[in-house]
Amino acid sequence: MTATHAHLAAPGHWIDGGFTEDVHARIEVVSPVTGSVVATVPSGTAADVDRAVAAARAALPGWAGTPTSTRAKTLARLAQELTARNEQIAQAITAEIGAPIGFARMAQAGLPAAVAAATAELEPSVEWAERAGDSLIVREPVGVVGAITPWNFPLQQTMTKIAPALLAGNTIVFKPAELAPLTAAILAGAIAAAGIPAGVFNVVYGSGAVVGEAIAAHPGIDMLSFTGSTAVGKRVSVLAAQNVKRVGLELGGKSANIILDGADLEHAVAETLVNSWSNSGQACGAWTRLLVPADRHDEIVTRLAEAAAAYTVGDPADESVRLGPLASQKQWERVNAYIEQGIAEGATLAYGGPGRIPGLESGAYIRPTIFANVAPDSTIAQEEIFGPVLSVIPYTTEDEAIEIANSTIYGLNAAVFGAPEDALRVAHRLQVGQVYLNGAGLNMLAPFGGYKQSGNGREFGRHGVEEFTEVKAIQLGETAPAAGQGPL
Numbered sequence: 001m002t003a004t005h006a007h008l009a010a011p012g013h014w015i016d017g018g019f020t021e022d023v024h025a026r027i028e029v030v031s032p033v034t035g036s037v038v039a040t041v042p043s044g045t046a047a048d049v050d051r052a053v054a055a056a057r058a059a060l061p062g063w064a065g066t067p068t069s070t071r072a073k074t075l076a077r078l079a080q081e082l083t084a085r086n087e088q089i090a091q092a093i094t095a096e097i098g099a100p101i102g103f104a105r106m107a108q109a110g111l112p113a114a115v116a117a118a119t120a121e122l123e124p125s126v127e128w129a130e131r132a133g134d135s136l137i138v139r140e141p142v143g144v145v146g147a148i149t150p151w152n153f154p155l156q157q158t159m160t161k162i163a164p165a166l167l168a169g170n171t172i173v174f175k176p177a178e179l180a181p182l183t184a185a186i187l188a189g190a191i192a193a194a195g196i197p198a199g200v201f202n203v204v205y206g207s208g209a210v211v212g213e214a215i216a217a218h219p220g221i222d223m224l225s226f227t228g229s230t231a232v233g234k235r236v237s238v239l240a241a242q243n244v245k246r247v248g249l250e251l252g253g254k255s256a257n258i259i260l261d262g263a264d265l266e267h268a269v270a271e272t273l274v275n276s277w278s279n280s281g282q283a284c285g286a287w288t289r290l291l292v293p294a295d296r297h298d299e300i301v302t303r304l305a306e307a308a309a310a311y312t313v314g315d316p317a318d319e320s321v322r323l324g325p326l327a328s329q330k331q332w333e334r335v336n337a338y339i340e341q342g343i344a345e346g347a348t349l350a351y352g353g354p355g356r357i358p359g360l361e362s363g364a365y366i367r368p369t370i371f372a373n374v375a376p377d378s379t380i381a382q383e384e385i386f387g388p389v390l391s392v393i394p395y396t397t398e399d400e401a402i403e404i405a406n407s408t409i410y411g412l413n414a415a416v417f418g419a420p421e422d423a424l425r426v427a428h429r430l431q432v433g434q435v436y437l438n439g440a441g442l443n444m445l446a447p448f449g450g451y452k453q454s455g456n457g458r459e460f461g462r463h464g465v466e467e468f469t470e471v472k473a474i475q476l477g478e479t480a481p482a483a484g485q486g487p488l
Helices: 003-008 046-064 068-084 086-097 101-121 154-167 183-193 208-217 230-243 265-281 294-308 329-344 398-405 420-428 461-466
Strands: 026-030 037-042 129-132 135-141 144-148 171-175 201-203 223-227 246-250 256-259 289-293 348-351 369-372 389-395 413-417 434-437 469-475
Touching: 037 086, 046 135, 046 144, 046 171, 046 201, 046 208, 068 086, 068 101, 068 154, 068 183, 086 101, 086 154, 086 183, 101 154, 101 265, 144 154, 144 208, 154 171, 154 183, 154 223, 154 461, 171 208, 183 201, 208 223, 208 230, 223 230, 230 246, 256 265, 256 398, 265 294, 265 389, 265 413, 289 294, 289 398, 294 348, 294 369, 294 389, 329 369, 329 389, 389 398, 398 420, 413 420, 420 434
Parallel strands: 144 171, 144 223, 171 201, 223 246, 256 289, 256 413, 289 389, 369 389, 413 434
Antiparallel strands: 026 037, 129 135, 135 469, 348 369
16 A cells, blocks of 8 residues: 555444544555555455444334434535545545546545535425325335445445435435545545534445345335346345345446437537546446437547547546546456457447557557447447447437437436437437436435436435335324424
């Protein structure tokens, strides 16, 4: 471990408001830039999960009984604490997954604080109690939430779970990805500084095979919220079914981006590359399939290749770099194999390609790649690559474009560029959880989640908070109190 990153090592699991001391094994965090170890974190066991669950259950009555307005104020303080730690968070994420430092500050560190603040502001809009005839319908905490998150947006994916879960009155046992665990201790410190009581938030580091499975199967956990691959999502669902616990899944994607006749091509091309290659394409919602009118295919591919030249690849510590390395050598091998397969299956390589980049051979750097004339049923058009690989697919009619867009097992994101009325018409026919029209951005008040094998449940906004609540109907007599009166 280098002296530069020694402070990133977590001394122990964070359980009941403090770091544990009896750590017998540790996980090395390896830089994708140099291949060297930059920090270590504990390697947990099922017994560590048991202790974290016990702490969360003990803290549950007090936190669940705290007024929602108070919980919202605490979340607002958490947003401030995260903002104060922006540089520390950004440096940690750059060290562990190679995110360019500018992007790490803006998105990887900036968005989690924004999520906490936006969630706090939702408190008045949630129907915590309402009348329906002679019944009082109340929303109550689910209980102890097990949260398991991926490595690509380590803190952002965490906050989309714990912010609404905390507002709803739940307590949490959290397992960060072993590839990118360094922000978990920073988050724990921010939570303590914000005044969230001990035991409400707990962290157990470790592998998915040990800690992840223990969380998914634990009878003391009432809900599992998981973000990751579809394959692992299926596995944790099976484990969670043993206790019939609620499961929220945000899984893979193969998002289609449709350019219609009449679209602003310059704008569409620029937005396509940003949303395909941000975070080196390591995003479940990346727009990895570009569907274009067949008679404009060559023109659009030329425009894409010209715009792609601005996407410099290099050391993520360099402020001018737009794409850092992939998160690991294993990830590099996976993405490179897909690029080679695309060539083997007959797609036209229009930009980039396989192999190491001259001068950057020692890191997990890969060329951002564009394929043209991609067959809709080819491997690169159907499977989630999770790298900066864009497939351009020609279509001849609007109906064909919609059929191609809906042809994968996934249904997370989609985008449409065209005249507003045309884009909206197409959006209604797409089998996805969200559609971005003409470059519209993320709205944290709107629900985010998938159809089909992209998962279930929703994050963000009021719907995201409601995911972490149980609904109870209380049948009242004639002297019933008005809606809204009660412990919440």
